[in-house]
Amino acid sequence: xxxxxxxxxxxxxxxxxxxxxxxxxxxxxxxxxxxxxxxxxxxxxxxxxxxxxxxxxxxxxxxxxxxxxxxxxxxxxxxxxxxxxxxxxxxxxxxxxxxxxxxxxxxxxxxxxxxxxxxxxxxxxxxxxxxxxxxxxxxxxxxxxxxxxxxxxxxxxxxxxxxxxxxxxxxxxxxxxxxx
Amino acid sequence: xxxxxxxxxxxxxxxxxxxxxxxxxxxxxxxxxxxxxxxxxxxxxxxxxxxxxxxxxxxxxxxxxxxxxxxxxxxxxxxxxxxxxxxxxxxxxxxxxxxxxxxxxxxxxxxxxxxxxxxxxxxxxxxxxxxxxxxxxxxxxxxxxxxxxxxxxxxxxxxxxxxxxxxxxxxxxxxxxxxxxxxxxxxxxxxxxxxxxxxxxxxxxxxxxxxxxxxxxxxxxxxxxxxxxxxxxxxxxxxxxxxxxxxxxxxxxxxxxxxxxxxxxxxxxxxxxxxxxxxxxxxxxxxxxxxxxxxxxxxxxxxxxxxxxxxxxxxxxxxxxxxxxxxxxxxxxxxxxxxxxxxxxxxxxxxxxxxxxxxxxxxxxxxxxxxxxxxxxxxxxxxxxxxxxxxxxxxxxxxxxxxxxxxxxxxxxxxxxxxxxxxxxxxxxxxxxxxxxxxxxxxxxxxxxxxxxxxxx
Numbered sequence: 035x036x037x038x039x040x041x042x043x044x045x046x047x048x049x050x051x052x053x054x055x056x057x058x059x060x061x062x063x064x065x066x067x068x069x070x071x072x073x074x075x076x077x078x079x080x081x082x083x084x085x086x087x088x089x090x091x092x093x094x095x096x097x098x099x100x101x102x103x104x105x106x107x108x109x110x111x112x113x114x115x116x117x118x119x120x121x122x123x124x125x126x127x128x129x130x131x132x133x134x135x136x137x138x139x140x141x142x143x144x145x146x147x148x149x150x151x152x153x154x155x156x157x158x159x160x161x162x163x164x165x166x167x168x169x170x171x172x173x174x175x176x177x178x179x180x181x182x183x184x185x186x187x188x189x190x191x192x193x194x195x196x197x198x199x200x201x202x203x204x205x206x207x208x209x210x211x212x213x214x
Numbered sequence: 215x216x217x218x219x220x221x222x223x224x225x226x227x228x229x230x231x232x233x234x235x236x237x238x239x240x241x242x243x244x245x246x247x248x249x250x251x252x253x254x255x256x257x258x259x260x261x262x263x264x265x266x267x268x269x270x271x272x273x274x275x276x277x278x279x280x281x282x283x284x285x286x287x288x289x290x291x292x293x294x295x296x297x298x299x300x301x302x303x304x305x306x307x308x309x310x311x312x313x314x315x316x317x318x319x320x321x322x323x324x325x326x327x328x329x330x331x332x333x334x335x336x337x338x339x340x341x342x343x344x345x346x347x348x349x350x351x352x353x354x355x356x357x358x359x360x361x362x363x364x365x366x367x368x369x370x371x372x373x374x375x376x377x378x379x380x381x382x383x384x385x386x387x388x389x390x391x392x393x394x395x396x397x398x399x400x401x402x403x404x405x406x407x408x409x410x411x412x413x414x415x416x417x418x419x420x421x422x423x424x425x426x427x428x429x430x431x432x433x434x435x436x437x438x439x440x441x442x443x444x445x446x447x448x449x450x451x452x453x454x455x456x457x458x459x460x461x462x463x464x465x466x467x468x469x470x471x472x473x474x475x476x477x478x479x480x481x482x483x484x485x486x487x488x489x490x491x492x493x494x495x496x497x498x499x500x501x502x503x504x505x506x507x508x509x510x511x512x513x514x515x516x517x518x519x520x521x522x523x524x525x526x527x528x529x530x531x532x533x534x535x536x537x538x539x540x541x542x543x544x545x546x547x548x549x550x551x552x553x554x555x556x557x558x559x560x561x562x563x564x565x566x567x568x569x570x571x572x573x574x575x576x577x578x579x580x581x582x583x584x585x586x587x588x589x590x591x592x593x594x595x596x597x598x599x600x601x602x603x604x605x606x607x608x609x610x611x612x613x614x615x616x617x618x619x620x621x622x623x624x625x626x627x628x629x630x631x632x633x634x635x636x637x638x639x640x641x642x643x644x645x646x647x648x649x650x651x652x653x654x655x656x657x658x659x660x661x662x663x664x665x666x667x668x669x670x671x
Binding site for chain 1: 233240243
């Protein structure tokens with residue numbers, strides 16, 4: 035049964051509904067945040083920030099608060115990536131986004147490690163498309179960008195995974211099917 | 215296959231640690247919400263304060279509706295004209311765009327000459343201020359305006375005519391005028407002009423004598439028919455200055471273009487008034503002269519007076535005093551009595567000037583010694599006084615009123631304040647102040663948001 039931010043005829047106060055939402059949805063939000071950041075501490079910050087903002091704007095949320103909270107997760111993560119200060123404090127994995135020698139025969143990366151070497155935007159698109167199961171249009175709407183941009187970023191992300199970890203090619207498929 | 219990728223992502227997500235959410239997240243969120251509201255209110259209040267301050271600083275706009283032309287009257291408040299309106303170009307012409315040569319301004323309520331020599335007429339229908347470029351007005355020449363016999367204007371009591379001193383100091387087409395030999399040249403055409411304020415027509419009363427005549431005081435009879443004047447013949451007169459002066463005066467019959475001379479002798483500082491029969495009374499600090507066209511009859515003034523503006527009444531010549539609550543009355547024998555104003559009136563150590571009559575009452579302008587407003591009083595012979603208007607201290611003593619437009623029931627009317635164009639300095643100050651205020655508010659809001667945001671997270 036989906037949560038509602040306001041009166042659901044249960045007689046619960048707004049605070050009680052918020053707390054119930056937190057208890058029920060934090061595990062799922064934590065998974066998404068972890069995949070988005072690739073870092074447990076950043077994921078914790080991200081979820082706590084999203085829930086704090088949701089509490090602050092609870093009066094404006096209509097219906098199910100989860101889309102609102104998730105949108106904060108996605109956009110806040112991109113926002114942090116843009117923050118140089120944040121980058122210095124947390125040494126985000128994007129600093130390794132510089133081209134890694136693709137021909138390094140000793141490079142063997144797990145999917146987790148490879149995700150960590152994508153840009154935040156690439157990783158976010160992959161999470162939205164293949165973890166949240168959103169279409170390109172839905173992902174574009176959530177991120178506030180064009181569907182074409184989502185498609186382009188997704189294709190770049192898959193290509194980069196193939197480059198970073200050829201042994202993962204089986205996971206990400208052939209280039210032609212990258213945006214499926 | 216991306217289906218495998220989806221499975222792997224699900225697997226990775228399953229091992230993600232569940233985030234600990236602080237128990238006070240809700241209360242912190244609501245506190246932040248209240249701070250946001252307070253911040254919004256503060257920003258709105260700041261903007262309102264800035265806008266309100268600017269609006270209050272701007273010229274008052276919520277003025278009463280303008281009366282229609284059937285309700286001519288004297289404004290209950292007369293405002294001084296900003297000095298910048300009297301600025302001149304290098305060739306002595308007026309530089310303000312507000313100065314006009316459109317002289318048909320309609321019936322007027324008040325008129326005066328600014329300290330810099332610019333004629334001001336306040337119309338009686340709407341209370342508009344007209345700065346007039348009068349043809350050959352003596353004040354158009356800065357040397358004359360600043361001289362010993364400054365030019366003047368006098369508004370007729372009916373408000374329809376404006377008499378003024380004129381002097382063609384720079385006749386059009388006379389290229390040799392600037393370098394003329396003063397001793398050999400023809401006298402400067404000068405004297406009185408009467409402007410019909412309704413039609414814009416001019417009547418010239420040339421007053422011959424020596425190098426020209428500088429008229430410094432003009433009086434209308436109560437019925438706006440006769441004119442009397444005093445001034446000085448100029449021994450030497452050029453556009454750049456004047457030489458010896460010889461006091462003189464005269465009267466002008468209704469509609470006449472000549473003046474009948476009045477021999478004033480050495481009474482060069484005489485103040486005069488004329489009635490509707492043409493009888494002139496002229497007075498200085500020691501002597502009263504009455505003249506009906508024949509030989510002037512003079513008597514000594516027995517009493518201390520301060521001859522400034524004077525008005526003929528049935529009881530004699532009413533003159534102002536150096537006491538703003540007192541008017542002098544000189545009878546035909548030169549005896550001086552005083553009318554002391556009763557009632558609760560402001561006292562500023564100033565002076566009183568008699569501007570006209572309203573029935574049996576005198577219309578008196580009081581002036582304080584400081585920069586506070588003066589009053590327009592209706593003063594009866596028994597001393598009863600009623601304040602019917604106010605005059606800003608910057609309105610000079612050349613003020614004349616159309617007292618014929620005043621009635622006992624409606625001595626003055628409400629009119630809007632003049633809306634002068636902004637000065638360059640004011641524009642700069644307003645724009646700079648606005649920019650500063652906006653920058654201050656923006657900086658404060660930004661600082662507060664950062665601080666609150668930092669405290670919240």
